[in-house]
Amino acid sequence: MAHPPTRRDFVKTASAITLGLAATGFAPRLRAASSPGNKLVVAVLGMGRGFDHVKALQQIEGVEIAYLCDVDESWFARVVKSFDGKKQAAPTTVKDFRTILDDKSVDAIFVATPNFWHAPITILACAAGKHVYVEKPGSHNPQEGEWMVAAARKYNRVVQMGNQRRSWPGVIEAVDKLKAGAIGKVTFARGFYTNARASIGRGKPAPVPVGLDYALWQGPTPERPYVDNLVHYNWHWRWHWGGGELANNGPHALDLMRWGLGVELPKRVAYNGGRYHYDDDQESPDTGVATYDFGTCGASWDHSSCNPRSGESVPFVAWYGENGMRMEQIASGYKVFDGRGKLVDQGTGPGGDVVHIQNFLDSIRGKAKPNSEIAVGQTSSLLCHLGNISYRTGHTLAFDPVKRRILDDREAAKLWRREYRKGWEPKV
Numbered sequence: 001m002a003h004p005p006t007r008r009d010f011v012k013t014a015s016a017i018t019l020g021l022a023a024t025g026f027a028p029r030l031r032a033a034s035s036p037g038n039k040l041v042v043a044v045l046g047m048g049r050g051f052d053h054v055k056a057l058q059q060i061e062g063v064e065i066a067y068l069c070d071v072d073e074s075w076f077a078r079v080v081k082s083f084d085g086k087k088q089a090a091p092t093t094v095k096d097f098r099t100i101l102d103d104k105s106v107d108a109i110f111v112a113t114p115n116f117w118h119a120p121i122t123i124l125a126c127a128a129g130k131h132v133y134v135e136k137p138g139s140h141n142p143q144e145g146e147w148m149v150a151a152a153r154k155y156n157r158v159v160q161m162g163n164q165r166r167s168w169p170g171v172i173e174a175v176d177k178l179k180a181g182a183i184g185k186v187t188f189a190r191g192f193y194t195n196a197r198a199s200i201g202r203g204k205p206a207p208v209p210v211g212l213d214y215a216l217w218q219g220p221t222p223e224r225p226y227v228d229n230l231v232h233y234n235w236h237w238r239w240h241w242g243g244g245e246l247a248n249n250g251p252h253a254l255d256l257m258r259w260g261l262g263v264e265l266p267k268r269v270a271y272n273g274g275r276y277h278y279d280d281d282q283e284s285p286d287t288g289v290a291t292y293d294f295g296t297c298g299a300s301w302d303h304s305s306c307n308p309r310s311g312e313s314v315p316f317v318a319w320y321g322e323n324g325m326r327m328e329q330i331a332s333g334y335k336v337f338d339g340r341g342k343l344v345d346q347g348t349g350p351g352g353d354v355v356h357i358q359n360f361l362d363s364i365r366g367k368a369k370p371n372s373e374i375a376v377g378q379t380s381s382l383l384c385h386l387g388n389i390s391y392r393t394g395h396t397l398a399f400d401p402v403k404r405r406i407l408d409d410r411e412a413a414k415l416w417r418r419e420y421r422k423g424w425e426p427k428v
């Protein structure tokens with residue numbers, strides 16, 4: 001295996017790939033789609049959440065995992081061990097995902113890296129002829145979401161976002177019943193998230209752990225010194241890298257709410273809350289409520305990240321209809337209640353990653369359509385980004401859902417995109 005390139009090589013090559021492929025209009029043919037019976041060769045990036053992708057792929061026929069990729073070599077051992085006794089030999093392990101993009105035998109990549117990597121990798125992968133399964137939220141900011149959709153269209157790639165409930169049979173049945181009038185006219189939806197997250201403390205300068213390529217981990221983000229409370233999870237709570245709980249768990253609930261309400265984008269957004277539980281490095285709120293006005297209906301997402309609210313019983317999502325009726329999404333199914341709170345209908349089905357990943361693979365083969373095609377996924381992620389912009393500015397946002405732009409708010413509009421490390425701004 002070749003050694004990872006220097007940082008200078010990394011930046012230079014990434015820019016060259018992006019600019020060169022964009023200039024030539026390179027759009028490789030759909031190898032797998034033209035041969036539906038062919039085995040699909042894939043790579044998985046990010047061995048944290050990506051290990052779940054690996055375990056799901058190991059249950060699916062007709063797919064070979066050729067590469068595992070992570071900037072931290074310490075992750076590889078447990079994932080490689082999972083191939084013991086399996087039909088497939090352990091994949092090649094690499095630090096630099098561009099090694100995979102150069103391999104023409106790879107049909108698709110699974111992106112389970114930190115959020116700030118989602119869009120740059122997806123765009124480069126599409127340009128290199130790869131189909132992409134990318135975890136939520138798929139983008140760090142609204143502009144990246146637009147670029148991802150544009151890349152999927154330009155290079156004619158299947159790009160699916162990992163909001164798995166779009167493929168769960170019980171949830172599909174629930175939304176179908178909502179659309180058929182199970183609770184009458186649906187006027188509002190509420191989502192809930194609770195946890196018992198501990199303080200992330202105050203980060204101190206420290207040596208980079210052995211095996212971690214911190215420069216490569218930072219990737220497209222402007223460089224910051226290494227501190228001991230950042231990698232591999234607490235980046236979520238700092239705006240430079242993450243999008244807080246709203247971009248972490250909000251995409252799943254808001255996608256369901258939007259789907260069940262039958263709406264696209266709101267005309268007003270507000271997100272209020274704060275960092276109430278601990279005095280530490282976290283910048284995003286641990287408690288808050290994001291609200292969305294779609295004109296004909298509305299939605300809210302209520303999270304309590306550091307207090308599990310023990311004793312309360314709340315659904316993941318609830319939709320409210322006429323005469324006090326409601327439907328709740330619970331586990332991998334649903335329950336319907338009449339105006340007096342009596343259970344009148346319910347359903348369930350399999351959940352997990354396998355069914356959603358299978359849909360992605362079948363879409364590459366031309367046997368299905370992606371259940372969460374990137375434009376659908378990024379519309380839901382935009383709700384999260386708008387909520388965070390509202391929180392960070394302290395403003396209720398007026399939004400044009402047709403032009404997809406924030407109205408009359410320069411401070412908020414500045415957060416539509418981010419700064420990138422020199423040479424790393426995505427280009428389509």
